[in-house]
Amino acid sequence: MEHIIPLTKNGNNDIENLALACFHCNRNKFDKTRAIDAQSDVEVPLFNPRQDSCSEHFIWSWGGDKDA
Numbered sequence: 001m002e003h004i005i006p007l008t009k010n011g012n013n014d015i016e017n018l019a020l021a022c023f024h025c026n027r028n029k030f031d032k033t034r035a036i037d038a039q040s041d042v043e044v045p046l047f048n049p050r051q052d053s054c055s056e057h058f059i060w061s062w063g064g065d066k067d068a
């Protein structure tokens, strides 16, 4: 279970703040809530599965080719 806003940053255990994540994604996110966007080089909020649209942020790519 992933805390979208980490408990260390005043997040809570309410359902609106929780998301399912695999071990690797949960560990990689750690307590981050923002990151540098690789295309714009600007700091942005991380994807929030409770508020943001998957189709606006992700595309499916067979074989994992990020440039597809």
Ligand SMILES: [Zn+2]
Pocket (backbone or CB within 6 Å): 021, 022, 023, 024, 025, 026
């Ligand atoms: Zn994952």
